[in-house]
Amino acid sequence: MSRLNFLSSDRFVGLVFIAPFVVTALVFMVYPIAEAVRMSFFSYNPLRPDLTSFVGLANFEFVFSDPLFWDSFRQATIWTLLSIVFQTVFGVSIALLLHRALFGMAFFRGLLLFPYIVPTVVIALIWRWIFNPEIGVVNHFLLWVGLINEPVYWLSTPTMAMASTIMLNVWKYTPFVVICVLARLQTVPLELYDAAKVDGAGVIRRFLDVTLPQLREVLIVVIVFRTIWTFNKFEEIYLLTKGGPGTSTFNLAVYSFEQSMANLRVGVGAAAGVVMMIMLLVGSIVYLRIAGFGSEEK
DSSP states (O other): OHHHHHHTSHHHHHHHHHHHHHHHHIIIIIHHHHHHHHHTTEEOOTTOGGGOEEOTTHHHHHHHHOHHHHHHHHHHHHHHHHHHHHHHHHHHHHHHHHTSOOTTHHHHHHHTTHHHHSOHHHHHHHHHHHTOTTTOHHHHHHHHHTSOSSOOOTTTSHHHHHHHHHHHHHHHHHHHHHHHHHHHHTTSOHHHHHHHHHTTOOHHHHIIIIIHHHHHHHHHHHHHHHHHHHHTOOHHHHHHTTTOSTTTTOOHHHHHHIIIIISOOHHHHHHHHHHHHHHHHHHHHHHHHHHTTTOOOO
């Protein structure tokens, strides 16, 4: 009888509904992470699996002694920091504009999602055409208005290639920041703004004293997630520049891929991925502690 009661209880129903998520998470999240950690201690060549051997920390020693790894880390840091700064500034600014009650605003809010929903492969191919030095519309426009005298090779010089990948990332993922900030703005009590106006606060003071504090927690979460997703981003850089010219746009994800696939050092690539995971974990914890996220107000 007790078994029948359990099968008909809310707890059992909850377990049934959560079971697919648990299974999916174990198969597609926990297992790959565990396998990457395991492979980081082995020397493995996919063309000669019979030569697989345990090498201990040798893969990590190789990674930490490789100058390309540290160059990739530095470039990944620059790529991430600049992308997050621009996404946050543009995201908050656009959200403030879309929060205004104007005619046709619903249309513009829907149009905002376009960059976010278009596949990355399509976007990268279009951007390669846009930045083409000979037939690209960017150079054509800049030459037409007289800002440049000769075509700019956007994807063929290190600085411009990095700038191009950052612009692509900002264009595609700023809508995510806008959606999160706009959702929070719509829950801010209007009484706070009315009280600030009564006290004589102008537009800037209302933003600094009312809007920004109300956005604090959502911005902390958005920045954490966007940092994680940007730092280990692979497909945008690889599709747009393949890490080039040379290795000037390598980040740690591209470095791990090149070690695993191009150099057939799967263990080294796995070790680089484990190091990247630890960096992101430690960095996120430190950031949340410094930001005071989740701490109780005194």
